[in-house]
Amino acid sequence: MLKKSGILIAALMVGAVPLTQAAARDLVIVSNGGTFQEAQHNAIFAPFAKKTGKTVVEDTWENGIGVLRTKVEAGDSGWDIVIAESEELQIACQEGLLLPLDFSKLGGEENYVPGAVSECGVGAAIYNHVLAYDKSKISAPPSWADFFDLAKYPGKRALRQSPKTSLEFALMADGVAPADVYKVLATPEGVDRAFAKLDTIKPSLVFWSSGGQPMQLLASGEVVMTSSFNGRVTNAINKDKKPFGIVWNQSLQTVDSWVILKTSPNADAAYDLLKFAGEPEPQSHLPEVQPIGITSAKAFDLIDPTLRADLPTAPENAKNVLKINDAFWIDNIDALTARWAEWSAQ
Amino acid sequence: MAANYNPFQGARGSMWRSYALIAPLFLFLMGTFLLPIGMIGWRSVADPEMRAALPATAAILSNWDGRGLPAAAAEAALVQDLKNVDRPRLASLSRRLSYEDPGFRALLQSTRRQVDAGATGALKTFNVKWAENATWQAMKRAAGPVGAYHILSAVDLKQNYETGIGPSRPDGALYRSILLRTFTIALTTSLITLMLAFPLCAFLLRQTPRVHNILLLFVLLPFWTSILVRTTAWLALLQDRGVINTLLMDLGLIDSPLKLLYNRLGVIIAMVHVMLPFMIFPLLGSMRSIDPRIYRAALSLGAHPFYAFRRVYIPQVMPGMMAGMLMVFVVTLGFYITPMLVGGPADQMISYYIALFTTSTLNWGLASSLGLILLSLTLLLYGLQSVFVRGGVGAR
Known part of the structure; x- marks a missing residue:
């Protein structure tokens, strides 16, 4: 009898724990860790907690639509706000994993730069795939056309081991205006043209897979130019004092966004935090740890002037930039990845 | 009681x-x-998206023979299904059909818009693609709930209901060549590790126990070091301005750096280094258990040293060699990080593509099929090897 009631109590407790948790669970925000999250913690999470007296619990993840699916599948699993890459945002939104956002609760769409507003996500960080070069070997900033010109600048070059970004760069080097790149790439002739352009420098190409490799390749003298995430280049120049240059012209831009999971029991608190995250003052502190492009339309002038020149959102850097077309890549990634694998193995 | x-x-x-x-x-x-x-x-055969999004159409297409165009009932079912389908399911289906043709999302969405707007008449007046056999065949292949589409794709084949099973891509076999490449790299690595480990083990056994243990420590230390660290060390050694090239150029032996990195040579060098202990330990064990007097007896009976080595010594260490080869071969088949860091795009092995399709392009059916094929081929080779070894032992 004693045993039975013990089991009963245990069962009640097990049953009761999720209930109390669901009612009083703290707001959980999930970002990518590292200096990126450190910047967000200093600029947004900590000031928000201080201002509102609410607890903000932080977690990290390394992206992947599979993780989002699992998190939503079985109801609330402990995450409220998550940072998502642009393709994840699109796919997860279409699959109904995310809460469609009401921008009137986030300070209005006009509060944000144009690329930062989407159905289920609000922009958190803007960054670019840029051309980085070794100033000790190349005197003037090269263009993507120069990247493909072995006679003008001899030496090896590095590109990301992926058709995404590489095909866009090849077309721009071949004279396609940024605005027309995806129109051209949507045709079979356009794809052939991009691969033909890549063929011209194929023996001199090295490929990178993880974000740290391009700066290592450049620093070791293995390559003279490479594509890279802009933050890595700026850190190499400012922190490691490397003689590298960064070319913003014809760079490719993408946005990471905050999303609220459909299963979040804290949607109101999540809106509060995201509204705060979109305000100019907190945003202006984001670039202090890492050159993160900010998404508030009004915050740029508040940023420490010494940091502005390194940001993707600086007016002089944003002049001739192409936004990566996620819808195009969601539809074409399979066919073009197969073609890329074939091409690179030949 | x-x-x-x-x-x-x-x-x-x-x-x-x-x-x-x-x-x-x-x-x-x-x-x-x-x-x-x-x-x-399960994932390599499951094809659930179409059943979930367009159930009536999927049922009709499952019974259609795939020739020409399906009966008018299929069009009517499609129109009805498109009216009922919710957005998440249609998105999943578009994703699934984009494996065959990137244009499917646009086709399904425009057709749905027209259906919602109240358009009537034959579907081919909405879009000419509905008058093409290829469109309906692609949908039939996805009709599920299970199908061979992913498995066939993983060996570059595709079922065409009019012409039978044929190549899935006009420009050649991609995944078959990647599989072949994976097995070639694994075999090369196992043979080279054997050639390096054999004399080393023979040498180790001739040393005094003290020297033997010290030398063995040099084998064990790298074995205890992370693969990532060892691979990165090879980067520093092999790159254009790395230790080896700098040394050779300073000595005046070469004028321009040798290409040691981002090619097959670099991959093999790094993999042989990583895998060497897996060969040394089984080989050492089997060599240690051999009675040296048998070999000497063969010599005293007049056998030529090479003949005695080949007919007396080798058969005795064969189990150790085979165990080592198999261990190196099977572990090497699944290598991911080493070819990714020191190899070029033509040296990436099957696990690179499995990881790519799992995490990046999210084509889990193809990733599972490639994994399953790799597993089956490995088990097959393992079976062949054990038959071979048993046969070898029995023959003696």
């Missing part, structure tokens, strides 16, 4: 107790081994 006496109670009790003892291991194996492999197997 006596009526309840059961002479087998004690025995049964201890049987249950021993089952209970192995239960944790059994559950662990179930959870970490059988279940995931079962899931991979």
